[in-house]
Amino acid sequence: MNRPHYILLPVSPLFITFSLSCAFMLNLLPWGHWMGAPDFVALVLVFWGIHQPRKVGIGVAFFMGLLMDVHEATLLGENALAYTLLSYLAIMIHRRVLWFPVLTQALHVFPLLLATQAIQVLVRVIVSGKFPGWMYFIESVVAIALWPVITWMLLAPQRRAVDRDHTRPI
Template identity: 65%
Template sequence: MKPIPEHILLPVSPVFIAITLAVAFLLNIQPWGHWVGVPDFVALVLVFWGIHQPRRVGMGIAFCMGLLMDVNDATLLGENALAYVLLSYFAITLHRRVLWFPLKKQVWYILILLLSSQLVQMFIQFIVSHRTSSWLYLIDSGVGALLWPLVTMVLLAPQRRSVDTDLDRPL
């Protein structure tokens, strides 16, 4: 079995983090963003940055993104914000443990994180309006977890490039 090479990652740019959060927000506000099976891209990107850059993207950014999603979805103000803050908290808490596992096993942690976020939202909707969502609503978390390896490869790609290319040096 051939060993997988380890990459030394460059520091992430705060501008790149802001762009990824903005793109995730734009993907969420698309008309197809509320269909069954379309994941919450903001939650997925918040989990990614909470795991890979816990000092740069924390609960404050998660709260602001949640308020933006609340205003966009015309939901109870703070519903998405609370879910995103809890999601960010648990992603930051588990970030060392999640990174210990290979990418295929990280999917299970991400599934649990995304499911818990959606269950918080369902619970808040039930408490406030006595309205329950269909269990099909939870498929979004499964799709988001399945997208985790792709999201990881795409968002880590700018950090994997070398500063200066040298054919004699392997790193």
């Protein structure tokens, strides 16, 4: 409780668009089919859903899900459904999560990412009848390990002062 709380600058909509585009590009890389490669789009969506729920909502999550569906050549709407529910749940808990330190935030985000993967697996099992195995869920563990890094990177532009004044603590 003794950690300082800094007043953050407003986030730029261009930076949000840039971060979602970078997350999508990271998902386009060939490591996306490796076991344990995190879903960067889901991770960035849940981050912005918690930190900026009015700017990144369910509509953005649905659109990003459709883009991932096209990229992965999966059933159209599989990722869109999962990302929409992820965004809804992130917006629902955003006030509570922001009170905690980053590592505790990661523990709150972990069930959301697991639920997203469970929805994706459920749709795949219903459509194809094939279960990818329990190791499929290791992606959420890797994503949670990246949560402090993602938080630091995405909040960095908001921490800098507009005009530097060394006599002012904010």
